[in-house]
Amino acid sequence: MPFPTITEVKTFVVPGEGEGGDYHSQKAGHWIIGQISNPMSRYEQYKASRVSWGINVLGRQITASDGSVGFATGMGGPPSCWLVEQHFKRFLLGVDPRDTSILSDQMLRASMYYGRKGLVVATISVVDLALWDLVGKIRKEPVYKMIGGRTRDHLSFYCTGPLPAEAKRLGFWGGKVPLTWGPADGAEGMRKNYEELKKHRESGPDFPIMVDCYMSLTVQYAIELATMCLPLNITWWEEVLHPDAEGYEKLKAALPQLKWTTGEHEYTRYGFKKLLDTKSIDILQPDIMWCGGLTELLRITALASAYDVDVVCHGSGPYSYHFAVSQSNTPFTEASQIIICNAPDGKSVKPVFGNLFLNEVMPVNGRIEIEKFDAPGFGLELNPAIRLIDGAKLLNPDPEKPLGQAGQLLIIMMLSSRYNFFPLQLSQVHIALFTNVRNAPELRSRLIKASTMEGQEGENEREALNFAFVDAAPITSLLHLQTAIQQATLASTDGSLRTKTVHSEILWALNNSNNITESIKRFGVSDSTKSLFAVRVCGPEFAAGAVSMSMKATIQGDAVPFETLSQITDWPLVCKYYKVSGDPAVAELTKGGKQEPKRFPEAAKSIINEIVVSSVAMKNVMA
Template sequence: MTFPLIKHVRAFVVRGGGADYHDQGSGHWIDDHIATPMSRYPEYRQSRQSFGINVLGTLVVEIEAADGTVGFAVTTGGEPAAYIVEKHLARFLEGASVTDYEKIWDQMYFSTQFYGRKGLVVNALSGVDLALWDLLGKLRKEPVYQLLGGKVREELQFYATSSRPDLSKKLGFIGGKMPLHHGPAEGEEGLKKNIAELAEMRERVGDDFWLMLDCWMSLDLNYATRLAHEAHKHGLKWIEEALSPDDYWGYRDLKKNAPKGMLVTTGEHEATRWGFRMLLEMDCCDIIQPDVGWCGGITELIKISALADARGVMVIPHGSSVYSYHFVITRHNSPFAEFLMMAPDADKVVPMFNPLLLDEPVPVNGRLKLDDKPGFGVQLNPACKLHRPYTH
């Protein structure tokens, strides 16, 4: 089969929800006194938006083929990422074949290595890669999961991330992950409050429902170890992203020191096969959690997952809506998925990247069957105002 060549690449920015799910209005649970690395400063403790978690906004990448077919994807990175896509990365796609995703990824990564490797640049690269897979699926008239080898199960099952795991249980999810509200700077009183919140939630949900804690890079090794042992008394399934993503040595020691039966998880803010190789070879965690919109896209997630599979480590991607669903359903070492509860009070299921995507699937009773729409099966909402800050 011969495919039309790539004609044009475009990058847009949009504000208000979307892939930058922290870009919410006031009163949302996702911005209510959650422990962060900035919690050591009292003035930045109450709100993550106060220190700029939402400054970038959502990046939208469109890739148009010569026949007019358009693939697209969304991730974070906003205007700086749009500049990188338009001014640097586009040259490696325009005039190329959509099937050359391995070569295109290699050229994007190594051409930006002198100022990239992780973070913003890899976010931009990931958005391009995902848009490329969406375009390939549309040209082949197949869903992305079919391009990845097909389903290994008929439906996805989810745990929910929110402030209210008790409500998530009623909505049919298999578990609930809570944000940690108090970091080391709040001392012993804060630690006691964290444990009290967990104990109260355990009482609400009963003994058999999974409970996890998302620590969002906010702890040191001593505090994380103490928290893990105290939380173990209340049946905590895992402790997530407790330390800085650069502290591989700390994660290695936390995994050694954690109570038997408790899982240590991380990787949301890790990138590429080389970053995850460090986590895996140093035995830093039981589950890796790459975000497909941040780690290098589908092309790189395939490699990351293979590394983990060879070591018997599960891959449970960080919540990234359809972009992770199409991958998870094709991998045996990804037995369930994450769903971010984006309703302000975490009391109902709404599309994760609302309002940006049309036809974005959501779980019902904690489960979801993917349809056979081509690509990732979603469309951009024309009511969302896209801004193209740069051209090339």
């Protein structure tokens, strides 16, 4: 019987916080999105949190002719969806999924003129992992048994997090901590780094502590800091420079007794060969979800073995676990592997991929027995309660409309604003305007149902609908809406909300009375709504691209420029809601009978807009 071939390739974007292994996307208060020295620390507007400059999670599903499905997750978001749909899919369809070597080679070579590193190789990595998962599912065999079998009986883990003493308590053999301050923080920042690491050493004189510098240091700064910390007995200094930087030879020459590690953000065997050729790297740390996938990682590992250099994967959960148990040069104390301390407080361990999978294997007392990895493929079962956004629909949401240029894929003419005077979790406002809305009744029904849904399904649905949906007909200007948004955000900040959320408060702020039900009826989405504003008030952990994708996935309509509002506003309706028909100036300008909405004199519109904006601005004062 012939082996099944690939019949379908699908891409997804995972929009939720903490799902899919995107360390840039976590809920407010999580330690990993706090101040950590990183490549963007030198820029003040991006220094506070990595969420201000990250990208989204990507999911990849490959189906075979026998109905078997392989799934993998990684980084890349919508741009990666485009690469797969428009370029890489052609190499996959109709092919035997066991041909991982040639498929990897074809994708790398076909994208060489615009790829070789970064997003392109990260996209290939997720495709490759999905292929290995699919083959394992078809053969009913775990991945590690297909690439060499077991080389040990269990995996031992160290834990990355802000509290190494907690890692020790949880049974991990070591703890890796993020460096908080970088060169931009000067001598005072270096002193703070030393004091913080000295405090971590209190976890025990012999407990291994590693420091993750996240590509943020210079050669001179790294030498000075590492020299200062020699009494602290740091086990290794990780990724002090970016992979393309020349300087690891200088680090090794200055402090040969220390271990220097890197590779998390390097790609393919060619990039790793350059690192190995420096003869300055003690441990390579490729990320299986970024470096080219499992197929390329096996090549990198074979290359490293010729230099007698150990390979210790960065993160990636079960994908890297299957690799580690099958390779003899992956451990340096039994099997050293990273598990990210995903709990917001850094005091416990949660799955690397959040709730994306139902059965992600977790360490107990810092170790996992190999028998836990014996399920087919990578042993991961997708959680049906997790909302996945279909990549194909993101790229071409309306079947009657052809796919535009790549640069147009995410543009829905969304206005994103930052308000530094509000708390971080309320500092970002994203607004988009849609016309020809075709699913208003469905949206209204979902909003009502979501309010009573329980469990994970309820949380996911409320997050999917976490917008203010504002009927555009009674809105006179963008300033009108923005004034209501600021009033609602202010109420949320000082604890004076009249409604349950900042988004429902926007509707209340727009209304001329204090009646909440009337506010929703007048300004919320109704079955007859044809034009709709979508508003999201959130923190910087929600990148503008992710918000725009979620809007487009939720609202079936045409995103239009805000100037279009002039053709939408129902001026008689505005006059009715705000009781401005009796204003002498408005009455004079509109005399002569009932005016059609689009035929109101411009002077009258200007006066009405001033009245309604003032009314909204003064509502909290008068309420």
